[in-house]
Amino acid sequence: MPETAGKDNNQQGFLDGMGRLKNPRKIAFNKKLLIFFFFLLLSVIFWFITALSKNYDASIPYPVRYIKLPEDKVLVSNMPDKLILSVNARGFILIKYRLTSQISPIIFDVNSFRLNRIPGKDSTSVYILTNLARNKIARQLSSDIELLEIYPDTLIFRFAEMVHKKLPVEARYEIIFDKQFMQVGPVEMEQDSVTANGPENILDTLRVAYTKKRVFRNVNKTIEYNFDLLEINKVVLSQDEIRIRIPVEKFTEASLNVPIQVINIPDNLILKLFPSEIKLTCRVGLSDYDVTSSRYFSAVVDFNEVRVHPDGKLPVHLLEVPAYVQSVSFHPADVEYIIEK
DSSP states (O other): OHHHHHHHHHHHTTBOTTSOBOOHHHHHHHHHHHHHHHHHHHHHHHHHHHHHTSEEEEEEEEEEEEEOOOTTEEEOSOOOSEEEEEEEEEHHHHHHHHHOSOOOOEEEEGGGSOOEEOTTSOTTEEEEEGGGGHHHHHHHSOTTOEEEEEESSEEEEEEEEEEEEEEEEEOOEEEEEOTTEEEOSOOEESOSEEEEEEEHHHHTTOOOEEBOOEEEEEEOSOEEEEEEBOOBTTBEESOSEEEEEEOEEEEEEEEEEEEEEEESOOTTOEEEEESSEEEEEEEEEGGGTTTOOGGGOEEEEEGGGGTTOTTSEEEOEEEEOOTTEEEEEEEOSEEEEEEEO
């Protein structure tokens, strides 16, 4: 009886999920296959490590930054932002370079080289042989990398004389006000202009320096903000930002009766208007409400328009409106008239 029980226990390890006896030959084959793949993977890893330990020649693009350009000139040529370096290094180093997303650029100190004038060109076109910078560049690379060649073999710089021009600043912004709030005055800048330094042919096309656009949301108080100035290609501005103040205040609505004036009427004629004034409504900041008066507005009709409006009505024009009011509307838009001598 015990022998039978032991036999049953041994067979249980070879049963599949359906209670059937597994094939011992298949089990042995699967074990051999697993061992084979394990040693194959191990061989590949050792081969990969051995291969990467060897040295290889390769060409790699390397970022470059130019510094210390001649102070009295501005660079107008488009210089390459990368140098192609022919190098010799171990496979590990090359793969590490390929996988690195951020690489510190090579610093190319232009002022440390003798600038050579290009024969037949003007004095603002010069060149540098990159091979002369080989030792300087090699010192900035990893000690595990041997520098073989540098491409391009020549860097050509074209300079222009530096000129100066004063540019007015224009702020670009959008304001989404909180309920019952508005801008109550013009934009105030710590200074309304900047000095632009660059080649004359570019500065001649510039009329204004713009700020980067800024959107302000849910505004319920005065805005004071340092606006970044937009960069201009090949032009250096005297400053990168400018502080701007935009006055904001809670508003109320004002209603005024503004008399209508007649312009361009001959001295021997009289133009009677019906009605003789308009009813005007506007939004005004609370601090300006008490000083808002009809005398700061100018509503007119033009006698010269009688010819084009023979129907007995003239349109009303609003010529003067204080800067601190907004959303101005009035009625009537046109008035009847009678001409008397």
